[in-house]
Amino acid sequence: PHTDCCKWRIVSCKKIPKTTIHRVNFLEIDGADDLVGTIPPLIADLPYLETLIFRLLPNLTGPIPQAIARLPHLKLVLLNWNNLTGPIPDYFSKLTNLATLGLNNNQLTGPIPAYLGRLSKLQGLDLYDNHLTGPIPDSFGSFKAGSQVTLSNNMLSGPIPRSLGAVNFSIFEAAGNQLTGDASFLFGESKTELAHLDLSRNKLSFDLSKVVMPVGQLDSNLLVLRLENNMIYGKLPAWMGQVPGLYDFNVSYNQLCGPIPTVGGHLQEFDPSSFSHNKCLCGSPL
Known part of the structure; x- marks a missing residue:
């Protein structure tokens, strides 16, 4: 083509400092059902790329190519809602400027790399x-405070590492796996950033009675708390009724007992199904 690629709809360019040269720093292709094949190695010919988005491409298949490791300026990579296969590659470890990585909704296999x-x-x-x-x-x-990590609907197993208790996540979701053991350390009065915590559909077992969280309009950002379909026991702590912004809550299918807290009144706003199939929970809204 004879047109300036910086004027194409799917790219944007950025001027290299102290020069008059512009280089592609943004590439997005999404929603193209007619795009068939693998991510081309020629992607490495865009060395100034900072944003790479290939998503909603059901016929984009194959492994993630090593060519992406030759793009050291990448800050945001979204390769999601495709049909990519293979492991999460080790060469992503070279992308030291990466701030956001989305690989969800693919067919990726193997372990999550520690790097x-x-x-x-x-x-x-x-x-x-x-x-x-x-x-x-x-x-x-x-991970730093405010980080968002979503791992749901994989086949992850074993205990959640206690090291994660030191992180003030904004979002942590690991539902629909085979995780076991304690998760109480993900709570705490210092978790002022936590907005979404979803640990549902695992094999977790811990005493919910002893779990604490910040409460009140100024201290709590908690919006979503999903713990259903585990083996969690004890009582529902009183603070759960005092979280003003909580709109998605479920502790069903556990081994919880005792009265549903009425302090604050927020738990009474949820459907009885959010509390059902426990050992001996009682009170409104049941």
Whole structure:
């Protein structure tokens, strides 16, 4: 083509400092059902790329190419809602400027690489809806406050590493896996950033009675708390009724007992199905 590629709809360009040269720094292709094949190695010919988006491409298949490792300026990579296969490649560890990585809704297999927790600028990681196996890496305890990590609907197993208790996540979702053991350390009075916590549909077992969280309009950002379909026991702590913004709540199919807290009144706003199939929970709205 004879047109300037910087004028194409799917790209944008940025001027190289102290020059008159412009280079492609943004590439997005999405929603193209007629795009068939693999991610081309020629992607490496865009060395100034900062944003790479290939998503909603059901006929984009094959592994993630090593060519992406030759794009050191990448800050945002979204390769989601495709049909990519193979493992999460080790060469992503070279992308030290990466802040957001979305690989969700593919057919990826193998373990979650530990290096993902050591990328110092990474604060958004979406790996949900794949076929990933093995444990959650202990290195995920190195994520910064406000990070968003979603791992739901894979085949992850083993305990959640206690190192994650040191992180003030904004979003942490690991539903629909085979995780076991304690998760109480993901709560705490210091978790002022936490907005979404979804641990549902696992094999977790811990005493919910002893769990604490910040409450009140100024201290709590909690909007979503999903714990259903586990083996969690104890009582519902009183603070759960005092979280003003909580709109999605479910503790059904556990081993909980005792009265549903009425302090604050917010738990009474939820449907009885949010509390059903426990050992001996009682009170409104049941």
